[in-house]
Amino acid sequence: VTDLFWPGDERAGALMSEVSFLETMVRVEGAWLNALVSSGLAPAAAHADPATVVTSDDVDHIARAAEAGGNPVMPLVQVLRSRLDPDAARWLHRGLTSQDVLDTALVLMTRDVLDRLADELRSQILAVSILAEHHAESPMVGRTLTQHATPTTFGAVAAAWLDGIVDAAEVAAAARRSLPAQLGGAVGTLASTVELAALRGRPSPTAVARDVAMRASEALGLRDHRPWHTSRGPLTRASTALVSCADAWGRVATDVATLSRTEISELAEPSGDGRGGSSTMPHKQNPALSVLIRRAALAAPALGSTMHLAAAMAGDQRPDGAWHVEWATLRTLGRHTVVAASQTTELLQGLRVDTARMTATLVSSAHDMLAERRGVAELLEASPDPDPTTYLGITGDLVAGAVERGRIFLEENA
Amino acid sequence: VTDLFWPGDERAGALMSEVSFLETMVRVEGAWLNALVSSGLAPAAAHADPATVVTSDDVDHIARAAEAGGNPVMPLVQVLRSRLDPDAARWLHRGLTSQDVLDTALVLMTRDVLDRLADELRSQILAVSILAEHHAESPMVGRTLTQHATPTTFGAVAAAWLDGIVDAAEVAAAARRSLPAQLGGAVGTLASTVELAALRGRPSPTAVARDVAMRASEALGLRDHRPWHTSRGPLTRASTALVSCADAWGRVATDVATLSRTEISELAEPSGDGRGGSSTMPHKQNPALSVLIRRAALAAPALGSTMHLAAAMAGDQRPDGAWHVEWATLRTLGRHTVVAASQTTELLQGLRVDTARMTATLVSSAHDMLAERRGVAELLEASPDPDPTTYLGITGDLVAGAVERGRIFLEENA
Amino acid sequence: VTDLFWPGDERAGALMSEVSFLETMVRVEGAWLNALVSSGLAPAAAHADPATVVTSDDVDHIARAAEAGGNPVMPLVQVLRSRLDPDAARWLHRGLTSQDVLDTALVLMTRDVLDRLADELRSQILAVSILAEHHAESPMVGRTLTQHATPTTFGAVAAAWLDGIVDAAEVAAAARRSLPAQLGGAVGTLASTVELAALRGRPSPTAVARDVAMRASEALGLRDHRPWHTSRGPLTRASTALVSCADAWGRVATDVATLSRTEISELAEPSGDGRGGSSTMPHKQNPALSVLIRRAALAAPALGSTMHLAAAMAGDQRPDGAWHVEWATLRTLGRHTVVAASQTTELLQGLRVDTARMTATLVSSAHDMLAERRGVAELLEASPDPDPTTYLGITGDLVAGAVERGRIFLEENA
């Protein structure tokens, strides 16, 4: 899967792709069908593996047929029923509603995205920790509101990136843990499954219905949860995690773009294969990764706001548009985020740091750099040390603290 | 082109598709190349039709190769150069920068979207005008803040929809008229084209360079315009037009969704082919078109905000991320809007109006409906007419005025 | 504090008001000053309570003077220095940067907002739990995509609201726990405080500086944390909590607005004092609370997206605009959320439920309501029970489960 409009999109592979969407919906149908069987509500003959009967060739037909009912589940069920054995066909999708299948598939695909992000975040934490420790004593100019301010170290800069990345990683890990299945039937009451159990003469029909939901959730590796057709917290938590990651990376990319400006040149992106080249100026080395990461960071907040809006407008027992807007929004946000994750990892692993340039700039700006120090000295009637590379405050502690926090995060989320 | 995540997507056909993007970029390269030739800066042997040498099979390769330089133009130029005659290959892309090609292609694709929208808006204006006139005297309950208020007519309701649609159509028509080509070279100065003209010994090299740009713009049917690499008004105007259309339709769809609620049932969507069906409840007739239109209306404002944000953050002579976020955002907004346009046209052309139900509801609510009328009568010490169907104010004028406005718009934009 | 543009604004009292902003910034200056004293870096004579020297009358002057330096801290420090004893004046703000004071004040004000929200959420959880349990067996029509679907109970509807509210309350409680102080000095290195300690001859100057920060954080009741001038996770977590609350309430208000439509009338807002009245139609009873809550839910996602955007664009050691946009955005989001919180509590505590109407509608729609049940019966060749009030699935379990979850949340967050 590539996207000519979003260079780097192939880094997301099949995550949140149309084929993955189809396959995952089929998997949900299968998990439910087999839970009906294993709980004794459907006959053993209904057991089936629906995954074997659809292929990526079905995507186009199902997508086209999806509009009539407003979602792709109905045509998918028709396709599956036409291809499964009669018993399986008869029992397929019994007790489910379209939103169950689609939401659970969204959740499973989101889980895959979050798993991939977890890998990338782990790599990033390692890479930034190395940068921070390696440059714990590399002094550089600190900049505020675009102007030279007082000295810092590149290690401290990297430590601040690291804190931002670990913040995001914590949000993402929490979102990953709380992903629920959606299995509620037409209005979230599992009524037809309860009815089945009652007609089957089971003593506690509601317990049986809940047991079916639990079996299907377990089969999919998701939390069993009361239906959340119009309580969209699970999706806003997940989408917020994606946006928060983009925030953390956007901020790193903004710094790299600035610090690799021709006039500053303290950082440079990893080079290789025409990376950062220009169509007309062979000398140019554009910070292409940073630029593409910033792109994602500019796009993510608005996409995240649509997910919240959808949650806020989710009325009745299933909503009239607010649900439908989530699918593509979450897909776009998910793929963009994975692409940016991978680009950020590459950026951080290959970042080139010009410490000589950093020192030179700091020294050439020494007088201004030490204005604050002179103020302190004046206060105590002391004479200030004129060396800007010794006015570094707690930068060492910042590095040690952030790296330690990262280490603990990695340990706890191994 | 379909999209399993956005049912109905196929209504947008090839508009803003990846293949269209590729073809349109090639068209821009061709227009510029041949303008160089026709203006005498490049030799006649450089004349070529690059469209003949790329196919949709190239999309994947170019998309993958796009990441290194941050955009797909560089790999596209490489592909073209490898396939064109040596003279054409040598002169191809001379004087252009990636952003020229990509922006002009975006503009051309946006023009196609706006043309398609213009067709849909025309059909909608006709359809709503017919509804408004046909129901100019169909009384119904007016509702404010969800409650029955005073009477109106369905004609007046449709007239208000019509005003909203014509408002949007005017914004879209203005955006369509102002679409400019982007032809500026590396930093928007056309310097290398001027240099070419100077080295060719042309007396007024800047005039020659501007003439090349004009020829290329004309060949593409676009306005000749100073480069706007970081002045993104043309794109924010166009994207605002798309969002404004979605606003107008979202509001119609909101009304249809409400008025087709089971308890209200004054309107119904056009039926046919399982339209609006449910996977488990055969009796259900969901307002599927309205639901899908509302979906687009919920998504569009956030996408539009990203286009504005990109405009606001467009720094330097070409921006570092703010440009890159526009492409996919505009694509998504463009396709969503065309899909919603087509769905709205279908909705309006097939809308079923239950005037008997409207009257019945109005009559059953007559006492409340006439509270205001009684207040007026009391003021003049008159006795109020008890018939709610005669308290319709200027509804007739509203219909006539809105229809006339629509008619004039259609005439002026034929 | 009222706001003619946002009816109900006075429910937020002084939270996030200008006076509160001023007072809180002063409190931060005081906490730092006294931490300098207590740690021995500043002389005992520098101890002061700056809160005593500013009043709300200073707001206007400081606001006007804020523009020159881009933030209100500099003029505030000037005002304080001009009014404090010379020793305190000399030591005030030593080691801090404007962003330290402003960010910590924002955090403290956000904590007050979150505390108020916690109270409201608690009241809401109780109120909805009562509704859910009281109506655990009140059958009603379930509605999906605006149409009658299958039966549910109002208890189950309330249970779903409850799940949404507890979801939001969990997000808010987590955000509340993680609020850090911001104390870093010019570029986040605490360099001038370290310098002070060194010039004072303290053996471990960096430990002293960190100790000052810890003392000040403790005095303010905030987490001690590495500076996060450009790692804005703390603020995006808090703002996401606010938006998530608005989502949960917006969804309740959407349901109430729908179910109190004249044609449906299953719910009604609490009445009293002209609540919901109309300027011209005395009979009208508008769902004014729901309308105003929906207003907040429509506004919140976009405001939240601005906070994320600010986080993503936070470059250098302190950002050039991305920081400045947060203040008013968070203030607006904070006040809107508190107002909506209070309105939602009132709505839920006074909600009027017309169970007779619910039953009547369900019975009148019984044939359609039971289509799914007939399908199940057919599958097992049984004959379906024709009573729609017995097709309620696991609604009882949904109520019990959601109420239990709410109870546990209240216990754990007492």
Place this chain on the structure above:
Amino acid sequence: VTDLFWPGDERAGALMSEVSFLETMVRVEGAWLNALVSSGLAPAAAHADPATVVTSDDVDHIARAAEAGGNPVMPLVQVLRSRLDPDAARWLHRGLTSQDVLDTALVLMTRDVLDRLADELRSQILAVSILAEHHAESPMVGRTLTQHATPTTFGAVAAAWLDGIVDAAEVAAAARRSLPAQLGGAVGTLASTVELAALRGRPSPTAVARDVAMRASEALGLRDHRPWHTSRGPLTRASTALVSCADAWGRVATDVATLSRTEISELAEPSGDGRGGSSTMPHKQNPALSVLIRRAALAAPALGSTMHLAAAMAGDQRPDGAWHVEWATLRTLGRHTVVAASQTTELLQGLRVDTARMTATLVSSAHDMLAERRGVAELLEASPDPDPTTYLGITGDLVAGAVERGRIFLEENA
């Protein structure tokens, strides 16, 4: 009016303030009342000037009382009726609905904002034209994707700013021209005014009602227009104009912030009165205006998206929340935009341009700057001119063209 959370807010004066809101609503009530009188529907004794009976002291009471009915018009009408002569009191607000008064007041306040913006935009066009012409031949490095690319002139940079500003000014002028009054009564049918005319025995009651609306519109200087209670084009056009202005300025401020970076220092903001100072580093000269303008540009797109969303969700004859969210959103957007307008004017009028530094940087980067030129020379087997200050392309034409366009705009919008 100041705002401690938004430094510079006082630049917006009373525009869109609460007092202005109150006064403007009163003005609308007055215009309608007197139109009733002048058209003969109300007795001469009902003529009144309601503006004389309310003061800014009423804001607080009316704001508090606004919540019950969901808007401030009802309590305002009560206050006015209690203070006017009985005849005026009896006829006041007859035929209007709250939304008429509030919307028309919003429009009038928006007009004042757009008038103020028009003044600022005029000043900016003049100031940038001067900069562009003055620096038409000031060569500087052109930068793309943060890197040195090829030469340009500061005149061409300013010309591009100018094009962006004139783009925005055109959008704002068009929005200004189209502002309509909102006068429709309860459901937009003017029914009670028609009823009045009928009871008064007037031959064409609907014509009389429309005449009243026309008289009131004229008295307020607004376009007479069919009611647009749920067709929000007028407000989205206006709010888009505000956002488009912020886009144009944000882009200028982004450039100024970059070019005044310590390492670049080609531009500097106007100095004076502690402008740009730091609380701890006396040497610092922060680009405070640019920072504050960027702040507005980061906030505006999201606020604009809320206005579009409100338009899209405007259902029934008057909406249930979508209307209410517009007031404060438009107020905030309006005030922010005026503040940013004024700051941008100041920035542009006082901008300091260091042409020596520009030239020095260009010369020091000459080799890279001329890579493209060498490519062209190679193509024609010529030898390239090594002077980067002669590789300026059509920059002269860009300046002339943009300035001419600005001049024409000013002439046509004098």
